[in-house]
Amino acid sequence: MKRWILLLFCLCFLAGCWDRREINELAFVSSAAIDKDGDRWHVTVELFEPGGMQGEKSNSAKGRQGWLVEAAGESIFSAIRNLAKVVPRRVYWSHCQGIILGEEAAKEGLAEFLDFCVRDQEVRSSVLLFVSHGKAKKLVIETVGSIDDTLGLQLAGLANIAKLASSNLVTTVRDFSVDLATDGVSPMLCGLKLVPTKTLPGSFSSKDGDVKAASGVKVQLEGQALFRQTKMVGWLPENQVRGILWILNPPTGAIINVKVPGTQQRVSLELVKVRSNLQLKANGGERRLVIGVEGEISLGGQASSRNLNLAASARSLQRQCEAVIRNEIQQAIETAMKLQVDPFGFGHFIHTKDPKYWHRVRTNWPEKLPPISYAIEMKLVSSGLKTGGPALERRLDK
C-alpha cells in the first residue's frame, strides 16, 4: 500500500502536466485552403475567433467571425508550421471542418497532402475535402458570411444537407484514402465555386428595419472533381453528378422533372425510396454489367390540371422517369470514360464478383468496361395529399 501511494505521488509530480494545453490557448481551425504555387505550398486557415463571437449576434448582416491567416512553405507541413509566425496561439486542427484544395494543387497531385492528413494525429480523417474552381485561397478569403459563423461550419452544414439537392457527393479524407487504396475505384471530391451575388438580400437590420444588400460572393457546391490516383483529371459537370449518385449513393428525395403525358407542361416527381444494385452477367468469355435502379416516386407538383393519379398517366410518368435516370447514368459514364476514370467503382465490383476476369482487364481499366444494360424500375406510389391539378386552374375553369 505504501509503495502504491508513493508511486501515485511520484506520478503526480514527476509527470508534471506534460502535454497540458488550456483550451483558450488554442486556435481552432475552422476551415483551410491549400494551394500550390510552383513548388511552394500555401496554406490559408480560417480560425474560430472566440472573442469575436461574443459580440451581439442580433447585429445586422452578421458577417463571418473567423480570422484568416496565411503561410507558405516548401512542404505542406512546413507551411502549416509557418503559421506559428503569425498566429499567437497553437493552431489546432482537430476541429477543422473542411479543407479546400486549389484546382492547381489537385491537378498536380495530392499525395503529399493526403499522407500528411492521415499521418498527423490532429487532422481527423472525417475532415471534409473539397476542390475549388480556381484558387482555394480566394474562395476562403472572399466569401461573405452565411447563417453560420464561419466557412467551416457552413461547409459542415452543407455536407449534411446537400444530399437533398442530390447534385453533389461530399467526401472526407477517409473516403478519399479508401478509394485510393481500392483497386478499381477512382476517387472524387466535391467541387466548390464562388458565386457572385450582386442583388443578394442580406439580413434585416434590426435598427432601421430595411433590407441591406450585402455585396460580395458566396460559396456554392458545384460539380465533382474526378481523380486518377491522386491527380485530378477533370470535372464532372453539376448536371451529371446525379448519374454517379444513382449507383453509389441513390439520392432519396431527389426531384425528377418530366412532362405531363400529352402536354408540354411540367410535373416534378420526388423519389421516396430508391435502391440500386449491380450485376455481372457472364456469357462465355463475354461479360455484361447490369445496372439496376428501383424505387418509388411520389407526385411533387404539377402545372397541368389533369388528374395524374390515373393508371395510364402513372405508367407514362414512370417510364419518363426511368428514361431520365438512364440518361443521367449514361452521360456520367460517358464523361468518366472520356477522362479515363472510374468513379463508380465498377472495377471494384467486378473484382469482387469475378476476380479472374478482373485480372484480365485491369491493366486497361476503365477502357475495357464491358457493355452495360439497364434495369430501371420506378413506381408511382403516392400523389401527395391531393389528387387533381392545381386548385387555381380548376377555379378558372368554372
Place this chain on the structure above:
Amino acid sequence: MRKLRRKTGKKVQFRHDPAPEELLQTLNEVPLFSELEAVLEKIQEIFGQAADLVTRRLKVNSGQLALVYLDGMVNKTSVEKVLNEILLIRPQAEDAGLRLGTDLVRWLERGLAVGNVKVEESFGGVVRGILNGETALLADGEGEALLLETEEFEKRAVSEPQVEALVRGPREGFVENIGTNLTMIRRRLRHPSLRVEKLVLGDLTNTKVAVLYLEGVALEAVVEEVRRRIRQIKIDGVLESNYLEELIEDSPFSIFPQIGTTERPDRAVASLLEGRVLILTDGTPFVLYVPMIFTSLIHSPEDYYHRWHLVLGIRLLRTLGFFITLFLPSVYIALTTFHQELIPTPLAISLAMQREQVPYPAAVEAFLMQLIFEILVEAGLRLPRPLGQAISIVGALVIGEAAVQAGLVSAAMVIVISTTAIAAFLFPSYELSLSVRLLRFPMMLLSSVLGLFGIFYGLMLLLTHLVQLRSFGLPFMTPMAPFFARDQHDELFRAPWWAMRKRPKIIGSSDPTRQTSSISRKHLELEAEVEERKKEK
C-alpha cells in the same frame, strides 16, 4: 520529562493511584463493610463529597438503614415510594408484631415496590449502580446492598430524523437514550428471537452499549465476531457510536465507511431482518449495523416504501450522482486541458470563449471553486440558523454571478461545480457523500496532471480498493463483486415485495428464505380463486 526530573532531582508524581480508568475495577475487589457508617463514609470518599450525592439515613425499630442516590439521576417519586414503604408501612407492620429486621434479603423478597432490584456485595457494584441512577439501600451489619431501579433523567422526546428524512415512511427517529431506542426496535419486531446483549464500554464514561440480532437469522459467526471485537475495546470514553465504529471496523485506513449507521428504527429493524447485527450506543441516536455493503450506502429506506417501479429510476439517479460527483470536475479538467478533440466543436468554441478572460489554468480554477464551495457547505452547517440564509445568498451571488463577471472563473466551471456539489447530496448516506467529496480532490489532481489517463488510473485504484474491502468478513462490493445473481433483486432496482423471497446471499444464509414459498403461492392461489368466482358469476 527527563529534563524535569533532572532539575528537581526527584521523581515527579504525574499519576493518580489508582488511575481513574482502573478505579472501578479496583473497587470491585473491595467488599462492603458490615458497619453502615463506615460504608457511607467510604462511598462519600469515593465520590469526593460530591454535592449531588444524597445519603439518607433511616432508623427503623430493628436497626439502621440508608438510601444513597445521585440527585437528578433518579425518579423522585420512586424514591419517595421506597421511603414511604420503609418509614410508614413497615413500622405499622412491625407494630402489629412482625419482626422484619434489617435483613436485606427479606426486604428484597417481601416489601419493596420497585421493579428491578439487584444485590451487590462490593463497593464497585454499588458505585456503578449509583452512577447509573439506581438507589442503593444499605443496612447496618449486612455487608451487602440492594440496588433499586429508580433511574430517570431528562431526555429528548422522540422526533423526526434530521439526516435521513423521508417523504413516505415512519416519522420516528432514534433518540439519545438507549432504553427508548431499544423500545422502538422491540415495538417493531415483536418476536422473542430478538436477542439483546448489554455491556458497558468506556472506563470513565461507562456507556451502555447493546448488541442486537435475530437468533436464527443472523450468522452466528458474525455475532461472535462483533462480540469479540467489542470485548477488546479499551477506551476511556464512548460519546458517540463512531468511537466504536473506528475501533471495530475492518480497514481503519479506508475512506469508505464499512459499518452502517442509521437513526431510523425502521431501517435498523430492516437490517435485523436481513440478518445483520445492530450495535446501540447510549448517548447518540446513531445506531450501527454490520456487516454493511456498498450498495446499502445508496439505498434509502424510502426505496421500500414507494412503489417498486419508481425505485429503479431513483436508484439509477443516485448511481449516476455517484459518478457525477466523483468525476465531473476531473473530466472537465481533462477535456479542456488535454483532450480538446473530444469536445463537440460548438461546445469547444464556446468553452474557449468563456475561458478567454480566466487568467489561470482550468485545474486551478476548479480547485478554487471547489474549495469555495466546500467552505460554504461547512460554514452553512455551523452557522446559526438565522444567518445561514444570508450566507447562502452571498455564496450564490459571489460564486454564481460576480466571480464569472470578474473573470475569475468561467461560467461553465460554475455549472460543473454546482452540479457536482448538488449531486453529492443525492445519496441517502451522509458518510458516503463526505467520502466522495473528499475523493474528488485527488481525482482532480490526477486528471489535471495526466488527463483522462489519470482519471482511469484513479478509478482503477478506487475499484481495486473497493473490491478488497471487507465488512465483518463480508465483501464490501457484494452482490456486484463477487456477483450474486440472486441478490440482484435488490440492487440497482428493487423487485416488488412479493418477488423478494430471499435474504441477501451471504449475510442471510442461516435462514435464506424471507417469504416461504407457500405464502407466495397462496397469493397466486387467491388470484386463481378470484378468477374462478368471476367465471362462476
